[in-house]
Amino acid sequence: MANPLKIGIIGDFVPNRPSQVVTNEALEHASKALSIETDVEWLPTRTLEIGFIKKEFQKFQVIWSGPGSYDNPRGAIDAIQYCREEGLPFIGT
Secondary structure: OOOOEEEEEEOOOOOOOHHHHHHHHHHHHHHHHHOOOEEEEEEOHHHOOHHHHHHHHHHOOEEEEOOOOOOOHHHHHHHHHHHHHHOOOEEEO
């Protein structure tokens, strides 16, 4: 089997937040429908500092700005800016 599609989700995951739960479910559904394997990782905004972003985002093929409020809005904006400047595919919700 091919390597999984690595998806990073910008967001502070809360297990009982319906919009975040269905985000995970949607990705799982799409993965099955497309017969591809995905590896999804939520990226807490408190970790999104420039050094972390430059180092860690290299392992992802796409970044998704997930639903919900952010503990560190500046970190989320910095991550989005990095994606745009580096040409990393980005999806916003």
